[in-house]
Amino acid sequence: MSLIDALPSPSFKRRPWHPNVVLLCLSGAMLAAAWLLSFVSVAPNRIVSGTAFGMVDAISWPGAALVSLLFIAMAALSSVPTSRHYRAMLGIIILILLLMPFGLMVAGHWLVDPSLPQARLGIGAAYWTVLFVLLLCLVELRLRLGLSRWWPTLLLAxxxxxxxxxxxxxxxxxxxxxxxxxxxxxxxQAVGQHIALVGTAVGVSVVLGMLLAMLMRRYQRLQKIAFTLLNFLQTIPSLALFGLLLAPLAWLAANVPPLAALGVSGIGNAPALIALIAYSLLPMVRNTYIALEEVS
Structure with a gap:
């Protein structure tokens, strides 16, 4: 045996490939949605249904190529997950979010007939899907980069x-x-009504939650009954709860004039307020009860 044969042969070990499967799948989903789903739709007015157009028809081949390259770049970066690559992906996501309205501008310029004053451009399924998946990517990147909760909020703002x-x-x-x-x-007006409705429901839930929590600490037998009832309310679907409230509230409005004068009816703000209070009571009562137990 020669001296060369006696020397140990070098062994080259392949490094294991550990891509970020979540970001890789999300990048592929965005690429598929951009090509397979409708990008925008154009309608001559608000009554007639619009005609769907794909990405190439909406922003031409150069725009479609740019969008595809950005998604492919995200997939490539997620295949080798490092802190630097995560930051690069975050920059790509910000760039895509900023380019999305300009894509609508280009689509409107190419597809909407200026001679039709009532013609309108609708956002297609591809746009909504990409926007939703980008938000999921932001959640994943926030966890990977250890960003604070306020950072994505400020970014989206x-x-x-x-x-x-x-x-x-x-x-x-x-x-x-x-x-x-x-x-x-x-x-x-609708935004104001919504804010008032939610604020009223939260205020009532806080008061009722504190009262129930204090009563549960005083009477231990009430604890099991209250938590069972509140957990049961969480299992009722919202539409089913509205259906259950319809007949009783309509009967009260018909037979109790003061309640009818206050606006109580089978539909409207009254069932919405009751449903919001019912769904928010469990976290209010549970957290207040735990807080009282900790400080006692």
Missing amino acids: GVGIAWWGCAALWLDRLALVQEFQAREGQFY
Whole structure:
């Protein structure tokens, strides 16, 4: 045996491949959605259903290639997960979010006939799917990079402001913008009603939750009954709860004039308020009860 044969042969060990499966699958899902689902739709007015268009028809081949390259880059970066690659993916996500309204602008310029004043551009399934998956990617990146909870919130707020500016300046043919402009007063009124309804429900839930928690500490037999009932309320679907409240509230409104004068009826704010209170009581009571047990 020669000296060369006696020397140990070098062994090359392949490093195991551990991609971030979540981000890799999400990147592939966005790429598939962009190509397979409708990108936008165009309708001559708000009554006639719109015609769906794919990504190539909406933003042309160069735009489709750019979008595809961004998703492929995200998939490539997620296949070798490092802190630097995660930061690069975060930058790509921010870039995509900022480019999305400009894609709608390009689609509106190419597809909407300027001679039809009532023509409108609708956002397709691909847009909504990509937006939803991007939010999932942000959640995953926040966990991987150890970012605070406020960081994604501030990021989305900045992107939302950019979207709002684009919608106000250049997306006047977008169906959502046209509907908002036509019903701006109703929109703000509905937002005010929603805030008042939620605020009232939270206030009532806090008061009832504190009272129930204190009674449960005083009377131990009440604890099991109350938690059983509150847990049971959580199992009732919201639509079913509205159906269960419809007949009793309608009967009360018909037979108790003071309640009818207050606006109680089978439909409207009364069942919504009761449902919100019922669903929020369990966390209020449980957390208050635990807090009282800890400090006692």
